[in-house]
Amino acid sequence: MADKSSPEETTNGKSTSPSDVSEETAKKAEELKTIANNYFKAQNFEDAVKYYSEAIDLNPNVAAYFGNRSFAYLRTECFGSAVEDASKALELDRSYIKGYYRRATANLALGKFKIALKDYEMVVKYRPNDKDAKAKYTECNKIVKQQAFERAIRVEDTKKNIADTLDIASMVIDEKYAGPKLTEGKVTRNFAETLLEHFHSENKLDKKYVYQILLQINELFRTLPTLCDITIPDKAKFTVCGDIHGQFYDLYNIFKLNGLPSEENPYLFNGDFVDRGSFSVEVILTLFCFKLLYPNHFFLSRGNHESETMNQMYGFFGEVRSKYTTQMAELFTEVYNWLPLAHLINKKVLVMHGGLFSSDDVTLDDIRKVDRNRQPPDSGIMCELLWSDPQPQAGRSPSKRGVGIQFGPDITQKFLDHNDLEYVIRSHEVKSDGYEIAHNGKCITVFSAPNYCDTMGNKGAIINMTSDLKPNFVTYEAVAHPNVKPMAYANSMFGFM
Missing domain, CATH: 3.60.21.10 (Metallo-dependent phosphatases)
Structure with a gap:
C-alpha cells in the first residue's frame, strides 16, 4: 500500500457513533468526494481540499474523506493539517491503515521521526507484505537510532567547525x-x-x-x-x-x-x-x-x-x-x-x-x-x-x-x-x-x-x-x-x- 496512489475511490470508513446523516446527504457527500478525487488526479490540490471539505461538512463520519484530504494537504506541504486530518480519520476508524501511513508521512516531513516511526509500526503490523511501508519503517528506524547515537556522543563544547x-x-x-x-x-x-x-x-x-x-x-x-x-x-x-x-x-x-x-x-x-x-x-x-x-x-x-x-x-x-x-x-x-x-x-x-x-x-x-x-x-x-x-x-x-x-x-x-x-x-x-x-x-x-x-x-x-x-x-x-x-x-x- 504505497501512499503514492490515488485518493480513496470508495467509502470504507466507519462511524464511531450512530450517524444522523440522511441517505440523500450521504449520497451528495459521495458526489463531492468524487469531484475532489478528480481534482486531485489533475493535481489541482487546492480545489481537491475544497471539495473534500464540503463532503466532510455534509458527512463528518467517513474516515476516507479525512484521509483523502490529508493526502491533498501532503501535496501542498500543509503537514500540520495533514496530521490533523489523518488523526481524525483514525478516530473514526482505527483500522484505517492509510491514516497511519499519511500521518507518518506528514510527521516525517516535519522531521518528527520518532512519532512517524510509531505509525509506520502500525502499518507494517497490519500490512506485513507492503514492501513500501516496510522500507520506510526500516529507514525511519535507522534515522531514529542514528539521531540517538549522535546525541549520545555529541560534545558541543569541543565540536569544531568544518570551516576551521x-x-x-x-x-x-x-x-x-x-x-x-x-x-x-x-x-x-x-x-x-x-x-x-x-x-x-x-x-x-x-x-x-x-x-x-x-x-x-x-x-x-x-x-x-x-x-x-x-x-x-x-x-x-x-x-x-x-x-x-x-x-x-x-x-x-x-x-x-x-x-x-x-x-x-x-x-x-x-x-x-x-x-x-x-x-x-x-x-x-x-x-x-x-x-x-x-x-x-x-x-x-x-x-x-x-x-x-x-x-x-x-x-x-x-x-x-x-x-x-x-x-x-x-x-x-x-x-x-x-x-x-x-x-x-x-x-x-x-x-x-x-x-x-x-x-x-x-x-x-x-x-x-x-x-x-x-x-x-x-x-x-x-x-x-x-x-x-x-x-x-x-x-x-x-x-x-x-x-x-x-x-x-x-x-x-x-x-x-x-x-x-x-x-x-x-x-x-x-x-x-x-x-x-x-x-x-x-x-x-x-x-x-x-x-x-x-x-x-x-x-x-x-x-x-x-x-x-x-x-x-x-x-x-x-x-x-x-x-x-x-x-x-x-x-x-x-x-x-
Missing part, C-alpha cells in the same frame, strides 16, 4: 577541469558570468573552488546583522525574488529576463534557494558568487529550507554528496546558519521568507537581536520568520504546516503600525500567478519557481520596485531543463511528492 579544519592550500585542481577559475582565489565578474554558462551546459565547478567560495561567503555572512537594511536610491531599480528551490534553469531565465546582478541592478533572493529541484548546487553557488561580487547590492535571506533537517529530507544533502562530498554538505549547514533572517527596504518594507508572529509586541529591534547562528527552533521569532503564513480571516490560527502560525489582515496591520512600515513581502508558498497580494495590499507573496517540482503548473514571479516602493510584478513560465527529475537526490522515504 579545511586546508585549502593542500587541495589540487583536477587536471581534467576546463571550467572557470578564480582569480587569485577571488570571484570576478568574468568568473560569475562564465560559471553561469558552465552550469547551464551541465558542468561542475571544481571542488577546490567550491570550498574557497564557501569559506569566503561564510566569513561575509558572519559580518552581517540578522536584519539587514537596504536603501534603494532615488529612481533606481530593485528586484525581489522568492523561492527558487533548486530550479537553476529558471534562475538562469530570471537573469535573462531581468538582467544579471550588478551595482546598477541589485537583487534580494528571499530564501528557499535549494531542495526539491535537482540543480540546487548550481543555484546556491551562483547566488553565493554574486553575493561575494556585489556584497552591498545582492542580498540573500534564509528560508526554512536552509536548514539541516530539510536538506537531509528534500534532496540538497544528497545532491551535494553525489556531486561533491559529505563534508561539503555539512559545511553548507554552517554557512546557512549565518544567513540573515530579514531585510528592511528604505525603512518601510520588511522582507522575510515566512511571515509574522504569535505576539503583537514584536519590533524590528527584536528581530535584530535574534541569535540566528543555529538550526531553526520550533517556536519564537526566528521560527515564525521562516515558517509562518498569512490567512484571509482575522486573528491567528495554528499553522497548516505544523510549524509557525497563520496570521490575518488585522495582525499584519498591527505589526505595520507598531513598526511604522508600509507593507511586508514574503515567499514560502506556491501561487498560481507566482505572486499574491493579500491583507488589503499589506502582505505580498512572491514565488519564483515556475511549475514547481515539474507538477504544479504555476507561473513564477519577481517584484521590481524603485524608491517609491510600489511593487511591479513580472511573471514568466518555466523553461526546459535537463532530464533530471525533482527530488532525484532525496532520501527514498520522501518521494511522496
Whole structure:
C-alpha cells in the first residue's frame, strides 16, 4: 500500500457513533468526494481540499474523506493539517491503515521521526507484505537510532567547525577541469558570468573552488546583522525574488529576463534557494558568487529550507554528496546558519521568507537581536520568520504546516503600525500567478519557481520596485531543463511528492 496512489475511490470508513446523516446527504457527500478525487488526479490540490471539505461538512463520519484530504494537504506541504486530518480519520476508524501511513508521512516531513516511526509500526503490523511501508519503517528506524547515537556522543563544547579544519592550500585542481577559475582565489565578474554558462551546459565547478567560495561567503555572512537594511536610491531599480528551490534553469531565465546582478541592478533572493529541484548546487553557488561580487547590492535571506533537517529530507544533502562530498554538505549547514533572517527596504518594507508572529509586541529591534547562528527552533521569532503564513480571516490560527502560525489582515496591520512600515513581502508558498497580494495590499507573496517540482503548473514571479516602493510584478513560465527529475537526490522515504 504505497501512499503514492490515488485518493480513496470508495467509502470504507466507519462511524464511531450512530450517524444522523440522511441517505440523500450521504449520497451528495459521495458526489463531492468524487469531484475532489478528480481534482486531485489533475493535481489541482487546492480545489481537491475544497471539495473534500464540503463532503466532510455534509458527512463528518467517513474516515476516507479525512484521509483523502490529508493526502491533498501532503501535496501542498500543509503537514500540520495533514496530521490533523489523518488523526481524525483514525478516530473514526482505527483500522484505517492509510491514516497511519499519511500521518507518518506528514510527521516525517516535519522531521518528527520518532512519532512517524510509531505509525509506520502500525502499518507494517497490519500490512506485513507492503514492501513500501516496510522500507520506510526500516529507514525511519535507522534515522531514529542514528539521531540517538549522535546525541549520545555529541560534545558541543569541543565540536569544531568544518570551516576551521579545511586546508585549502593542500587541495589540487583536477587536471581534467576546463571550467572557470578564480582569480587569485577571488570571484570576478568574468568568473560569475562564465560559471553561469558552465552550469547551464551541465558542468561542475571544481571542488577546490567550491570550498574557497564557501569559506569566503561564510566569513561575509558572519559580518552581517540578522536584519539587514537596504536603501534603494532615488529612481533606481530593485528586484525581489522568492523561492527558487533548486530550479537553476529558471534562475538562469530570471537573469535573462531581468538582467544579471550588478551595482546598477541589485537583487534580494528571499530564501528557499535549494531542495526539491535537482540543480540546487548550481543555484546556491551562483547566488553565493554574486553575493561575494556585489556584497552591498545582492542580498540573500534564509528560508526554512536552509536548514539541516530539510536538506537531509528534500534532496540538497544528497545532491551535494553525489556531486561533491559529505563534508561539503555539512559545511553548507554552517554557512546557512549565518544567513540573515530579514531585510528592511528604505525603512518601510520588511522582507522575510515566512511571515509574522504569535505576539503583537514584536519590533524590528527584536528581530535584530535574534541569535540566528543555529538550526531553526520550533517556536519564537526566528521560527515564525521562516515558517509562518498569512490567512484571509482575522486573528491567528495554528499553522497548516505544523510549524509557525497563520496570521490575518488585522495582525499584519498591527505589526505595520507598531513598526511604522508600509507593507511586508514574503515567499514560502506556491501561487498560481507566482505572486499574491493579500491583507488589503499589506502582505505580498512572491514565488519564483515556475511549475514547481515539474507538477504544479504555476507561473513564477519577481517584484521590481524603485524608491517609491510600489511593487511591479513580472511573471514568466518555466523553461526546459535537463532530464533530471525533482527530488532525484532525496532520501527514498520522501518521494511522496
